[in-house]
Amino acid sequence: MSSYPKTSALMARGIEFLGSEHAIMCGAMSWVSERNLVSAISNGGGFGVIACGAMTPDLLDAEIAATKAMTDKPFGVNLITMHPDLTDLIAVCTKHGVSHVVLAGGIPPKGSVEAIKAGGAKVIVFAPTLALAKKLLRSGADALVIEGSEAGGHIGPVSTSILAQEFLPELAQDFVVFVAGGIGTGDMIAAYLEMGASGVQLGTRFACATESIAHPDFKKAFFRAKARDAETSVQVDPRLPVIPVRALKNKGTESFTAKQREVAAVLDRGEVDMNEAQLQIEHYWAGALRRAVVDGDIENGSMMAGQSVGLVKEEEPAAEIIVKLMCQAEDALARR
Structure with missing residues (x-):
């Protein structure tokens, strides 16, 4: 039973x-x-x-x-x-x-x-x-x-x-x-x-x-966090659709805003197509997440977390x- x-x-x-x-x-x-x-x-x-x-x-x-x-x-x-x-x-x-x-x-x-x-x-x-x-x-x-x-x-x-x-x-x-x-x-x-x-x-x-x-510092950040600390990323350029990402707010979330501007500029110059531009965004997240999870860089890495992090x-x-x-x-x- x-x-x-x-x-x-x-x-x-x-x-x-x-x-x-x-x-x-x-x-x-x-x-x-x-x-x-x-x-x-x-x-x-x-x-x-x-x-x-x-x-x-x-x-x-x-x-x-x-x-x-x-x-x-x-x-x-x-x-x-x-x-x-x-x-x-x-x-x-x-x-x-x-x-x-x-x-x-x-x-x-x-x-x-x-x-x-x-x-x-x-x-x-x-x-x-x-x-x-x-x-x-x-x-x-x-x-x-x-x-x-x-x-x-x-x-x-x-x-x-x-x-x-x-x-x-x-x-x-x-x-x-x-x-x-x-x-x-x-x-x-x-x-x-x-x-x-x-x-x-x-x-x-x-x-x-x-x-x-996950790095001990990554886990400690989760234990300290409240639901409201897990925020969604902001889309900078409407011509570059970016799927929002929810993560704990830190310097890394601000860096993503700068990354979007960089990729949008490359897209404007015709150096990449839309698919490649979105792949660059994905690669940014993969690298930023690794910095947080593996290296324990909780300031500059991506601290992806849902709002249930407060639990x-x-x-x-x-x-x-x-x-x-x-x-x-x-x-x-x-x-x-």
Whole structure:
């Protein structure tokens, strides 16, 4: 018998889809969601997801192999749709028999969903609007993540609570839908499950897990932060669409403003096209995030964090975080 009968019953579809003990996914956080954290989350009953980010196919190949050596539980790989080597990255996932591939960062390029499914993996997508969500699910995607603006990293403009009210009544009966953004406790997990979600995705809550390789100073900054400290980046030039990023405010957020002006000027001179300009922005974030996560430069690096950062108070093993979330969800449902 499950230790969490009410929660597990509501998660049943998500559990079956992921193949994990609980339908709790870890959001893909570049430099953070790597072999150590991913394997710890999967071993703890959740579903870890490798953040490919700007990795080359060779680097992803090594990361998947290392993760498989640390866990025999299911885990996924998050691929950025605008990555120039997307086709090769999909082939790497197929080579390793990765069970789930998450496509993030935009509308999946033509043929990418089909290529992933041909390799035997299930496809999870993001969608900022209900119309696009329906189109992607009709076009072959197996599951959807709706992620609100409270989340850390790249975000859309609408809050999780609004997205849940709009998407779940329309989709939850027929499709596997995970809710993400601003979730830090089991009470909120219970609420979204009751609304029809098959499971949830959390990132910020796991960023400071004991197994996370994030620098100690990075973790300390999370412990000190309040919800209002996690701010969204500002778009400088309307001709250069930039997906907003939520992060703790520091000198790095100011540097991003300067970077946008620099890239816009290069774009104006015709030295790069729009796609290359946006890739330069992505590479900026990858480098800035590495400075914070790996090097511990919390002043100049990118401190990507969701507004639930105010609920992260201490370093805990991933398995304990999952147990705590499940206990809170079960208690919340028992009080209904």
